[in-house]
Amino acid sequence: MQTPGLLTTLLILLIGVGVARLSAGQLARWAVPAIVLELGVGFLLGNSVVPFAAIAPLEGLTQLGVLALFFQVGLEVRSDLLASRRGAILRVVALSALTPLLAFWPLRLGFGMAPAPALLTLAVLCATGTGVTLRLLAQRQSLQTPSGRLLVGVSVLDDLPAIGLLGLASASASRSIGSQAGPPGAALASLALALAPMALGLLLAALSWLWVSRLPSLGCKPQGVLGILLLLISCAWLGEASGLTSLLGALWGGVLLAKLQAPEQPLREVFVVMAEVFLPLYFISIGMRLSVDTLLEPRAWWLAAFLVVMALASKLACGLGLSQADRRAGVDPWLLAFGLIPRGLPGLVFASTALANGLIDKTQFAALVIMVTVTTVVGLLLLDRRLLQLRQSEQGPSSA
DSSP states (O other): OOOOOHHHHHHHHHHHHHHHHHHHHHSGGGTOOHHHHHHHHHHHHHTTTOOGGGGGGGHHHHHHHHHHHHHHHHHHOOHHHHHTTHHHHHHHHHHHHHGGGGGHHIIIIISOOOHHHHHHHHHHHHOOOHHHHHHHHHHTTOTTSHHHHHHHHHHHHHHHHHHHHHHHHHHHHHHHHHTTSSOTHHHHHHHHHHHHHHHHHHHHHHHHHHHHHHHHHHTOOOOHHHHHHHHHHHHHHHHHHTTSHHHHHHHHHHHHHHHHOOOOHHHHHHHHHHHHHHHHHHHHHHHHHOOHHHHTOHHHHHHHHHHHHHHHHHHHGGGGGOOHHHHHTTOOHHHHHHHHOOOHHHHHHHHHHHHHTTSSOHHHHHHHHHHHHHHHHHHHHHHHHHHHHHHHHHHHHHHO
16 A cells, blocks of 8 residues: 555545544434544555655644543632542542453453553553543533533543553563663563652642742743643643653643633633544544454454453442432532443543553454444443433423
8 A cells, every 4th residue: 555645635635524523413313413424434544545655744633632631620710629428539539540450350361461551451440531521511501500510520630540551561671671681670660660650740749839829929821822821731741751641731830720720711722622633633643553363353242341340330339429418509410420341532632651661452443443333332321311310300200
């Protein structure tokens, strides 16, 4: 297959985005999100017209949409979201992080995974598609309800254990390499070296929060699109350099900006445009990584089926973290559980990062993409149905 030029590749990708968006409008009544169609378009392009190697120069460009989306999520996160019902948030996050760990030994013994791929798979199971969930809640005007506010707080913290497992997977991979020719103490040293940047990143995040608290008194605020874009890229770079992923860095940049000031509507529209243009390109690039030969392997589908079952069960168990007081306050356990089911963007990012770093093979990557796709569709479908049920139950007594 002859590799097309850069502009030709970009034109083909944009045409693919247009086809996916037009199809998404037709399939919206079946709750099929655009992410699924963009993955499908990428799969068709990567196996017919444009190989994945052709978009390597555009990989950084496609990630701008991802960073812009998480930056927008950070702008919507306020301190009162985490201060309200802190006990319920911590209980749900603990259940969401601990229940997927039950799949570790089945992955090791049943599917023959090494420790590093198994930990990476657990990281994808722990992740939560914050972006797609918040977008649906905002469209249904349910973001400020008790369930929506609690779901936002849980979603923000829910990816932190997943990021920790991603770091452990990388540390486990480096330890297995170093243990082949090193003393027993080298394993502990390699683990400490792998986790040290994360601790430094968390320390820098705490210091940045204190520093931002003093900026208004000094008269220093980021101004204009360039200043805010510089804040976004800097925070994303620090997150990636510290091992906490660029996604968490971009989200934290939005949190810092929200503490400084409320961005004007034109500035918000800039990041909306960035997400709408570049985010579909990223999903298409993920689909282009899949090959037909990999999807024809039965092992990929058996692993995907097991992961889907564990993904649904682990998030449905999160409803047990709510107390009777939370339910009386209007928090719906089903709405919370359904909102956590979609793995969405974080799951795809973790899987693609692990494939690029050699932590997983193409078969395991295909199984993870299938699981992320299924959970995103099923989770959004169940969440939308539950929102409709709750709205109808509220309108019933009022109309009566």
